[in-house]
Amino acid sequence: MTGRVFRLLAADALRDALRRRLAFVVVAVALLGVATAESCTSFGRSSWTWNGQTLDPELMAGWIAPFLYGFEALAFVMLAGLLAADQLARPLRDGSAGLWLARPVGRGTYACARLAGALGVAFLAGGLLLGATAALLVGRHDLALGPAVLGAIAGALSATTVGALATLASLVVGRVAVVALVGMFVPMVALANALAAAGAELGGFLGLLDRFAPPLGRALLAAVAAWNPRVPAEALDPTAYVGVLALWTLASVAALVLAFRRLELPR
């Protein structure tokens, strides 16, 4: 019964998320991202010169690809957080959640189904964005597909983690606050991870984020840095970071379910 209930509610949550105006923004961001990827990957053998010398296009692709793919994966993660910001809080606020929860529906099933609806839209946009970018990088510059697949997995785990944390936050604070939190949290964690990966000694808040926040940036960087021929293969361990991210995903969804089980529906 639970699996069927989840499917029914998740399908409804997906339809609900697709009907919202924010879904158009998500599609627009995805299309803009694809256009950017198309533009950034359209350079040829003699496109780049520096002090009169033509730069090695393979090296150029090796630098551009991780940045491009990494930024787009982070955009996917941000979209997931923004879409999840009131996907559960809205039916609680308007009172419609009570009708569904009076049915034989578990609190955890309902919370996960609502999250799945938001993530469904984010994954559609993210799939389009990352899929098109990977196809352009592989097709135009003969880059390996492996880093793109690992990067997409890291992006998907990060999106689920951030989506679950945003939904959890939305049970406590308003939508604007959740949007602001997502807007600050994702770029700051990515920045902290990137600086630390580049060898910077981080202290203070950035240091804390790098050590204790979900390793969104590290997992992505480790996955896509393999495209850069200057980065030694032995310096990368993307699977370890992806594993840590997977644990974060499980923990954040579990925290959401536990918090929602304890929550009293608004009067």
Added chain:
Amino acid sequence: MTALELAGATKRYGRRTALDDLDLAVPSGTAVGLLGPNGAGKTTVLRLLLGFARPSRGAARLRGRDPLDPRAREGVGYLPERLALPSTMRLRPFLRLHGGLAGLSGRALEREVDAALERTGIRERGAEPVGRLSRGLAQRVGFAQALLGEPRVLLLDEPTTGLDPIGVRDAREWITAARARGATLLVSSHVLSEVERTCDQVVILHEGRLAASGTLDSLVHPGESLEDVFVRVVSP
């Protein structure tokens, strides 16, 4: 078997006590009217029984289980006082989803949805978004979803709100029909005449406490109306 039960249930919202040490047991197949002035705790009773809120002290049981257990809510129909319908969802898919969650599927689901639309007189509205229906029609939609699958337990919070006189008469028929097939009913209402016509027991709450309870015959003395009893019990 006791279908609905509150045992020493107290519910506090901050400093305010909405329910104070309330004992309530509704045996299966009984129709109970839950009465009380505004703020007496009627809606809180329903919220505790459905697991929407947890008692600050004491316990709530729905069909013998913790209301948070989804199995407790199998065969339960609920009509809230403030009915919030999804703004863009159309009526038929809305009922189909409710029927699916109630455990119906395939042809049985379609049959039940058709029957619910027919019964509540909103068949021709099937393609309209439920959120845009008038208050009275929305209340009919509320009844349609609550009655889907012939629930064994019906919790109705101010069921006649927003209904015109014909709607009120229809609602009375739906409640009576549910009672006739043996469903357990808990009807929270301000409309004493409706409770008199549809319920065989009455519970009167006042300031979160049990002020009176019993069968209509035992509470209403000769020459009195339920309104007289209500006023006598809740007046200072």
